[in-house]
Amino acid sequence: MDHARETTTGTGTLEPSAPRKRIPAGENPEKRRQILDGARRVFSQLGFDATSVSDIAREAGVSKGTLYVYFENKEQLFAAIVDQERQHIQADLFAALDQGGDVAETLRLFGERFARLMTTDRIVRAQRVVVSMAERMPDLTRAFFEAGPHATVQRLARYLIEQDRAGHLRIADPDLAAAQFIELSQTLLARPRLYYAVSPGPADDAAIARTVNAAVSVFLAAYGTRSD
Numbered sequence: 001m002d003h004a005r006e007t008t009t010g011t012g013t014l015e016p017s018a019p020r021k022r023i024p025a026g027e028n029p030e031k032r033r034q035i036l037d038g039a040r041r042v043f044s045q046l047g048f049d050a051t052s053v054s055d056i057a058r059e060a061g062v063s064k065g066t067l068y069v070y071f072e073n074k075e076q077l078f079a080a081i082v083d084q085e086r087q088h089i090q091a092d093l094f095a096a097l098d099q100g101g102d103v104a105e106t107l108r109l110f111g112e113r114f115a116r117l118m119t120t121d122r123i124v125r126a127q128r129v130v131v132s133m134a135e136r137m138p139d140l141t142r143a144f145f146e147a148g149p150h151a152t153v154q155r156l157a158r159y160l161i162e163q164d165r166a167g168h169l170r171i172a173d174p175d176l177a178a179a180q181f182i183e184l185s186q187t188l189l190a191r192p193r194l195y196y197a198v199s200p201g202p203a204d205d206a207a208i209a210r211t212v213n214a215a216v217s218v219f220l221a222a223y224g225t226r227s228d
Contacts, residue, residue: 026069035060035070039077044125048078048133079140085126086148089117093152097159103168104216111185111212118190119203153178169223177223184215
């Protein structure tokens with residue numbers, strides 16, 4: 001027989017305490033985070049194909065049954081990890097465009113954050129896994145591209161449009177210009193990171209500053225007004 005829990009009041013009388021609210025199955029954010037963290041570690045170590053649901057459950061410290069309450073399969077788990085990374089990256093990058101200041105400084109801040117993020121171990125590993133899945137899971141990788149790289153270009157393009165209207169830039173094709181600046185900002189930094197033998201570690205601050213400063217100079221030479 002179940003009894004309500006009781007607590008003692010300041011007057012010494014007993015009053016029933018409020019019952020604990022049970023979190024519905026599959027809706028515990030801490031448990032979900034625990035599973036995602038475990039999956040991220042296994043995916044980065046073994047790759048997508050070699051990783052099993054059992055591997056993930058073991059690394060996350062949960063049963064397979066619990067894992068399936070939160071995610072139907074490892075494809076859904078991987079998509080959730082990718083989306084989590086995308087939100088983290090874009091929050092940091094887009095904040096750089098909202099801080100105000102002149103165009104050169106804003107582009108420099110955006111470019112440095114972008115280059116630093118794109119050369120971190122976790123982003124490089126995620127890119128390798130996504131590319132390896134492109135032919136077998138085109139819908140998943142297309143969604144990753146559209147929500148990640150493509151959305152980043154579009155957000156930067158909106159900033160460039162604003163600066164064009166303010167008379168600070170002259171840009172006929174903002175989407176192209178945004179993509180060009182993003183590529184310039186990671187020149188010789190991000191691509192070599194995809195190959196450990198060429199670039200075994202994240203880019204250092206000096207290399208990032210040199211690359212992004214050159215990117216800003218080239219970009220403004222092409223799209224800046226005389227006053228800039």
